[in-house]
Amino acid sequence: MSKRPFTLPSTIFGNALLTNPARVITKNNELSALFHTLVAGDIIACRLRLKYEEEHLLLDLVERGVQLIPSATAQLASRSKTFQARLLGSYMIPQTVVIYDIHGLLDTVSLFGHRGVEEVVLKHDRKNAGLGIHLYRHIEDVYNQAANNSIPYPFVIQPFIAxxxxxxxxxxxxxxxxxxxxxxxxxxxxxxxxxxxxxxxxxxxxxxxxxxxxxxxxxxxxxxxxxxxxxxxxxxxxxxxxxxxxxxxxxxxxxxxxxxxxxxxxxxxxx
CATH class of the missing domain: 3.30.470.20 (ATP-grasp fold, B domain)
Incomplete structure (x- = not known):
């Protein structure tokens, strides 16, 4: 499909007319109609309001060479604390671990026991404003709840720093x-x-x-x-x-x- 010139909204660039052939999407409601026609060089210049489990679309867009502002990595990291921990764990408290299943949690129980870690903080993946942060006196307490399906996976565990x-x-x-x-x-x-x-x-x-x-x-x-x-x-x-x-x-x-x-x-x- 050939690409056409795109006039950007005046709220972004005044009344200037850009003749670059790249299409620029500035609103989420434009994405659904154009998603399958986007090609390398097209630009999505807005934060995407993707639903849970819909973020895989970011990978498809990047693979096709569609450019995102902000970047796909930044948008996904803003949504997911587990992705933040995997991406930026080297900047976080040592022994910050992402738990995906009971097996990973058991490994972490052993790791924290070996390191002498007792109190831990659990962070739910997609909760903000302090609402998804929990303090446990021991990681065994986390294991007991997770084994009884009281804690949804994935989540982040890290030592509590008083x-x-x-x-x-x-x-x-x-x-x-x-x-x-x-x-x-x-x-x-x-x-x-x-x-x-x-x-x-x-x-x-x-x-x-x-x-x-x-x-x-x-x-x-x-x-x-x-x-x-x-x-x-x-x-x-x-x-x-x-x-x-x-x-x-x-x-x-x-x-x-x-x-x-x-x-x-x-x-x-x-x-």
Missing amino acids: DSRDIRVIILDDYSEAYERTNPDNFRNNLHCGGDAEVFHLNAEHLALCNAIMKRASFPYAHLDLMLTEKNEVYLAEINLRGGIRGAVIDSGSYQKKVEAIDKKLLLEKM
């Missing part, structure tokens, strides 16, 4: 800011779970770590949650393309403008 600090970092191209989230009554520091926010000053090491993580996972912008331990170790807890900005200095209007500017820049580079 008295760590929770830092939310927002990076939008050359703009960055951070704030610390605290909750004296709950180990979940998320503001949604009752936590408070206070400005945190990032140093060069923190920024370098965030940039390395974003590069590895092809994130053009990100909300990153860092964990700072009492030993001054810094680990990645989670990453997402978007997140709440409650507690941030930047306002919603400025935030949206910066995201749109990044998307526009990436789109121009691909045209």
Whole structure:
């Protein structure tokens, strides 16, 4: 099928007419009609609202040479904590493990027993805002529930680090800011779970770590949650393309403008 010139919406590029033959999809509802006709060089310039188990379409699009903004990797990592842990585990707490079945969980019981790990944190794959995080006194407690089908697979297990600090970092191209989230009554520091926010000053090491993580996972912008331990170790807890900005200095209007500017820049580079 031959490709035709595409005029981008004025909200992205003013009234400019682009004559590049690549088709550009900027709305999710356009994808269904055009999905089977997309070819190498076409661009999807929006976050895809894919259903659970529909993410395999991302692989097909990439295989066909369709370009995605944000990247397919970043979009999938934002949806799945287990994928984050597989992709970015080297930046996370040591012994962070993704559990896919009872056999993997049994192996992890032995691993944690050998390493002397007792308290563990379980993270459900697709829950946010602290709602999918659980603290267990021992990994055997996780095994007992999982063996009785009380915990859905897959999930992430990692050692619990007491008295760590929770830092939310927002990076939008050359703009960055951070704030610390605290909750004296709950180990979940998320503001949604009752936590408070206070400005945190990032140093060069923190920024370098965030940039390395974003590069590895092809994130053009990100909300990153860092964990700072009492030993001054810094680990990645989670990453997402978007997140709440409650507690941030930047306002919603400025935030949206910066995201749109990044998307526009990436789109121009691909045209």
